[in-house]
Amino acid sequence: MITAVLEHRGDTLAVELPCRLCGLQEDLSSIGITWQASSLPVSGTGNIHVSLTADEPVGEMVLSRMGCADLFLDLNRVCQEIDRACPFGYDEFLDMLSPKDDPACDHYLLYRKYELAPPSTAVGLKYLEEEAGRYRTTMENYRHAWLMEMEEAEPERTDDSWEYEEEWER
Numbered sequence: 001m002i003t004a005v006l007e008h009r010g011d012t013l014a015v016e017l018p019c020r021l022c023g024l025q026e027d028l029s030s031i032g033i034t035w036q037a038s039s040l041p042v043s044g045t046g047n048i049h050v051s052l053t054a055d056e057p058v059g060e061m062v063l064s065r066m067g068c069a070d071l072f073l074d075l076n077r078v079c080q081e082i083d084r085a086c087p088f089g090y091d092e093f094l095d096m097l098s099p100k101d102d103p104a105c106d107h108y109l110l111y112r113k114y115e116l117a118p119p120s121t122a123v124g125l126k127y128l129e130e131e132a133g134r135y136r137t138t139m140e141n142y143r144h145a146w147l148m149e150m151e152e153a154e155p156e157r158t159d160d161s162w163e164y165e166e167e168w169e170r
Helices: 021-030 057-065 072-085 091-097 109-114 124-153
Strands: 002-008 011-017 048-054
Touching: 002 057, 002 072, 011 021, 011 072, 021 072, 048 057, 057 072, 057 091, 057 124, 072 124, 091 109, 091 124, 109 124
Parallel strands: none
Antiparallel strands: 002 011, 002 048
């Protein structure tokens, strides 16, 4: 999603976000950075230079919402939340955040009727964290409705194997 390149006293570290927090702390200390990720600004410090890049649209969107005062811990947490909410790709999530004018191009249009919460009014990374939660809840609502539909369509089936058959391939 996001690549962070940190330079400290001639040493360089490249980290892919999201990552495990304990792994991030170990990586930081490997190049002599004693700052905790929970207090290290994504913009760097006087002797820590940070460069953030994204190789996909979801990463670019996260970077566009980030502020200089945001911390590595917060950035990593938001990336983790988005990854958890979008196990099958980011197209629907991105379309939820920025609906398309052309319904044929809007991957999220099918799921809108399963939204129960309004869009977040927060800003920055907090906005993305809340929107990832809203997306996850909407997809859970869709899955529940789909399973109920399947159950109604096949009431004579007694085993639960149908619940797992091709449910996300639609």
